[in-house]
Amino acid sequence: MTAKPAMTIGEAAKRAGVTPKTIRFYEDAGIIKPADRTQSGYRVYSEKNLRVLQFVQRARTLGFSLKDVAGLLKLYDDDQRASANVKALALHHLTDLNRRIDDMIAIRDTIATLVDRCPGGAQPDCPILNDLEGSGGRSGSPTLPVRENSTPGY
Numbered sequence: 001m002t003a004k005p006a007m008t009i010g011e012a013a014k015r016a017g018v019t020p021k022t023i024r025f026y027e028d029a030g031i032i033k034p035a036d037r038t039q040s041g042y043r044v045y046s047e048k049n050l051r052v053l054q055f056v057q058r059a060r061t062l063g064f065s066l067k068d069v070a071g072l073l074k075l076y077d078d079d080q081r082a083s084a085n086v087k088a089l090a091l092h093h094l095t096d097l098n099r100r101i102d103d104m105i106a107i108r109d110t111i112a113t114l115v116d117r118c119p120g121g122a123q124p125d126c127p128i129l130n131d132l133e134g135s136g137g138r139s140g141s142p143t144l145p146v147r148e149n150s151t152p153g154y
Contacts, residue, residue: 006044009035016053026056031070064093 009020012035016023023043026032032052035043045053055076059069071089075081110131117127 006036006046007050009043009045012045012050012053015050017057018053023053026053029066031056031066031073062093063097068093 007015009023013020013023023032023035027034032049035045035049037043052073055073056069059072060066064072068089072086075086075089114128114131
């Protein structure tokens with residue numbers, strides 16, 4: 001069986017579902033190993049490089065941070081890895097996702113309550129604006145609490 005010829009960065013990007021700029025970023029950030037280069041300096045990618053790019057893209061699609069992706073790749077490349085280490089990393093990510101989901105639900109509930117409290121008429125007083133300003137008392141409705149650190153981190 002003959003080895004497939006090397007791909008250009010554009011071909012590899014298209015097949016991996018990323019942009020060439022993203023591939024260069026991953027290389028510069030040390031997430032993936034720099035591609036081999038031709039004598040004229042062009043990057044060339046093998047099928048193995050493509051599998052790694054697809055791995056990274058899938059992990060990013062699942063919301064893993066770049067740091068976690070680097071850790072997963074290290075485990076992926078280690079034939080002596082313990083699956084418990086992979087599971088621990090994924091469990092940590094799952095816990096973080098659940099926290100962010102809870103935060104988003106709290107934000108949605110707060111906004112829904114504010115929308116329900118807003119009469120939406122011609123009067124200028126608006127519970128939504130009052131809450132955003134932090135003076136919810138102006139319209140007679142208290143400012144709704146939003147949990148500390150409720151901004152989702154990405």
